[in-house]
Amino acid sequence: MKNFFYTLIAFLVLTNVNAQVKNPVKWTTKTEKVSDNEFNLVINGTIEEGWHVYSQFTPDGGSLPIVITFKDQKGNYELVGKAKESPYKKAFNDVFEVDEYYFEKKVTVTQKVKVTNPKVKNIKLNFEYQVCKEACINDNKDFTFEIPEIKVAENLDKPVSNVDSVKVDSTTTEEVKTTPVATPETKKEEPKKEEERGLWTIFFLAFLGGFAALLTPCVFPMIPMTVSFFTKQSKTKAEGKRNAIIYGISIILIYVVLGLAVTAIFGADALNALSTNVWFNIIFFVLLVVFASSFLGAFEIMLPNSWANKVDRQADRGGIIGILFMALALAIVSFSCTGPIVGTLLVESASKGGIAPVVGMLGFSSALALPFMLFAMFPGWLNSLPKSGGWLNTVKVSLGFLELALAFKFLSNADLVLQLHWFERETFLALWIAIFGTWGIYLLGKITLPHDSPLTHISVGRLFMALTVLSFTVYMIPGLWGAPLKLISAFPPPQTYSESPNGVGGSSVASEEKLPDGAEIGPHGLIVFTDYDKGLAYAKEVKKPALLDFTGHACVNCRKMENNVWSDEKVLNILKNEIVLISLYADDKRPLPKEEQFVSKSTGSEIETIGDKWTDFMITKYNTNTQPLYVLVDNQGNNLNKVTPTTSYNPDIDFYANWLKQGIVNFKK
Missing domain, CATH: 2.60.40.1250 (Thiol:disulfide interchange protein DsbD, N-terminal domain)
Incomplete structure (x- = not known):
């Protein structure tokens, strides 16, 4: 009795706080x-x-x-x-x-x-x-x-x-x-620290991208050739080392200038805004597919040969200017291999805004230039370099598979924003499983691509890489049946954005039934109406009370209530069998038909979207504008819970279940 008394007091206080228009x-x-x-x-x-x-x-x-x-x-x-x-x-x-x-x-x-x-x-x-x-x-x-x-x-x-x-x-x-x-x-210092950590992450990933570019057929053979040129053409060893260092610094300058140009043209924050735009996500998807196709051997992305010839002639001038043009020549000649990596890095760093493109290019070019400088300073190390061969194309093809997998993340972003449900979690995972599975089979030598050399055997390193990729592929497969896949949680769409929110085999009576007019399958396989009138009409038809769920696509605590409270067996059983669920999205940006638009009598605001309509409905009828908001009503839309008509976010499962039961009891009286 004592616990019940405290719970009742807390409930009344919470309800009193929620049942008002908040500002x-x-x-x-x-x-x-x-x-x-x-x-x-x-x-x-x-x-x-x-x-x-x-x-x-x-x-x-x-x-x-x-x-x-x-x-x-x-x-x-x-x-x-x-x-x-x-x-x-x-x-x-x-x-x-x-x-x-x-x-x-x-x-x-x-x-x-x-x-x-x-x-x-x-x-x-x-x-x-x-x-x-x-x-x-x-x-x-x-x-x-x-x-x-x-x-x-x-x-x-x-x-x-x-x-x-x-x-x-x-x-x-x-x-x-x-x-x-x-x-x-x-x-505050915290945002600055967050920004610094983000820039360091970009630098590190770009640095790894630079090393990946080194291990491609366009760049790797250039290392011994370039270092030999400096050591043979220079009068002394010291001069050769100095020229090689200037060469490396020139490479860094060229790519940093590229990052500066991108930032200057688009603005420090504009790229961030663009990267979250639907159309630019689609454009990025197309670009990465093109880059991946190039790496896989479909074609080569090359700059005009005339550019390379003109720059090469300038490189013959000698001195610091000549070295600078040699570095520019390397950037142009190797573009078919480095271009897709540079493009991907610029796309990724653009999503961070600010000076991220500059930091990305600094990391990439530092990794690209470092070997040229080190091997020039220590020429004897050249003997330890592996010989050029088919393994370089294997690296290039592997990068192509990674580019292709990353491309679908951008397509997924666009679909999520538009809420089209064309590219749900299962589709995304199926594509990633196919891409990484094919990559693993390729590494085992079972598939050959246009520029691959004949393969009589695979190295131990390549075998280990194949096992790693195939293990990752197997790890993703249970995700098709609802496994959380925490290792890649930031990449696929969330579990709620899927064909089977409960997982394959999960409890979903609605999926086996013919849905009523205006209904759809919601969280946990529940039958959900998103239209108030149709939902109330159906509730009257089946003689059940209706639960008005004022929610939002971008409402965190709405999702928490669905994931943590609605999923409980005693609550879920009530939602499935004893009430009709009507979910009204207060952030739905779809426009209302012109004839249905109006000016709110409560606020004086113009009601132009579906979300505006439900927000105004909340304010007008329930004197509140917060989501989530839950109201149990009878078939005429009257409140069933007399003492506590509405409730909002409350993770107490017993509290929520008892509130539902009390409303149902009042409905049956």
Whole structure:
């Protein structure tokens, strides 16, 4: 009785907290004058303790990022670069299996604009974001920034002054006060450390990529040839060593300049934004398939021969300039082998943004240049190098298999973002099993490709490599039946994004039945309606209560409830047999038909998407905007749990099961 009493009190408190419209972020805005016609639009957010707002750069597949939509832009003003943010934190989300970038306590977003129409008095924008703690809230605000009268050029010498803005927000009546932009003192060290670790990871992987490029037919034979050239053409050994070191440094410079060029052309953060875009994920997929096909022997990716000839003539000039052109000639001649690796590294480092492409090229070129310098300093080591032969093509083909496997990760990203379910977990794993299995068979010599030499036997090293690849292939096979595959958890789609969320052979009555109109198979094989009216009509038909599950595709705690609470036998049995489940997604971005769009009577916001509709329904009927939210209703949509009408995230399985049972008892009265 005592435990029941405490549980009841906790339940009432939790329900009271959840059953209200939450606004855990207080926003303020200001306009800062930068020049005569340029201004910074500054949005400051103060976030309640424990809540997180997600960066505009957080990768797809996780929580929802900040999205800024500018209004009446054409002919009035231009955006100068991407909106800048205060430092964010980075953490791996083991539910969505992606890294997420988020803000705690404070967030500042600054967009620089250039006004092109002197008559512009203000700039309006819509600021959309997701904030999560034990529940998630998808919200958007309309901000209006006042633009002061544009001065003539003579006033440019005067000190720049800040101009406070007027905030127009139809969804809240909270008072707006001007707050200062975050100062360097507010920046936390943890994001910097995370960024440094990420850059070191890129450098290390790029360094390994450089060593892989060395072991290809285009580069490896060049080592003894180049070193012999320097040692024979130089008047003294010291001069030969010096020239070889300059040669190595020149290689590094060429690739670092390439990284700098990519960063300069696209911008430090633009590449990150592009890499999380659906179309660019598809483009990256196509590029990597092309690179893989080249490595497997279908064709060679080569730069024009005229380039190599022109550079080679410049290399004959001698001196430091000649050595620099020799290094450039190596980059051009070996492009058919190094190009796909360099391209892959640039694609991967682009997803990190910032100076990652430069760091990647530094790591790659350092590994590529190091042997040329070392063997020039110690020519005797050349005798220990293995002879060129068919093994070089084996390395190249192996890289092709790896490129092909990586390509499907980008295709998977695009499918996840669009929620098309064309490329689910089983399909991804089947392709990886086929790719790595074929690679293992190739290493055993059972398959030959266009540029392979005749093979009478395989080396012990090649045998061990084949065993490793085939073991990895066997490891992935149980994943087709629902095994978690923790070694590669960051690569395939999550378990929930699959044909069999319960695993093959798992409990799924729904899969064996003809689904009712408007229903689909949800978590744990449950029959789920995603349309309120159809779900309620079916509940009336089968004479069962309905559980309204206000959820979100990007709601972490919604997934935790499904994975940890709904999966329990006593809860799952109720969900399968005693209620009708209606899941309404508050972050569904699909537009409503024009005739169904409206202006909310509760908030004054324009309801344009399916997610907007269900969010407004929550606020209007249940006075809350958080997900997950669970409500048991009868066939007329009335609440069944009288004392505690709604509940939200609560990992207590007994609590959730008793709440469901109480509602069902009330339905049967």
